[in-house]
Amino acid sequence: MPDASIASLEAEVVARRERLARTVDELVEKATPKAILRRQTEAAKARFADVAQTPEGELRVERLAAVVAVVAVVGGVLAYRALRRR
Structure with a gap:
């Protein structure tokens, strides 16, 4: 009977080690600069879509026009x- 419990403990240790290795690999993948950049780009696109589109998917022209106007004014200034400095 002790051999069975030792074997089951060894199998459990091996299984936990494999799960830990997978978890570490996933964390390393998530922490790479490329993965971080991809997540940030997706988040920025989602924020832009929330601001620039209605829930039906149509463009919110008035918001886009306001942004263009602000950019034009700041650029003009x-x-x-x-x-004037020249």
Whole structure:
């Protein structure tokens, strides 16, 4: 009977070691710069889609126009300041 319990303990240790190795491999994969960049890119795309599209998938033109207007104003101010310094 002791041999059976030793064998089962050894099998359990081997199984836990394999699970731990898989977990470590998954963590290493998640921590690679490429994986982090991919997750951040997907999150940014999702945020943009939430802001720029209605739940039906149509573009929210008024929001996009507001963003374009702000970018144009900031760009104009920066260009004006750069030209004025010369």
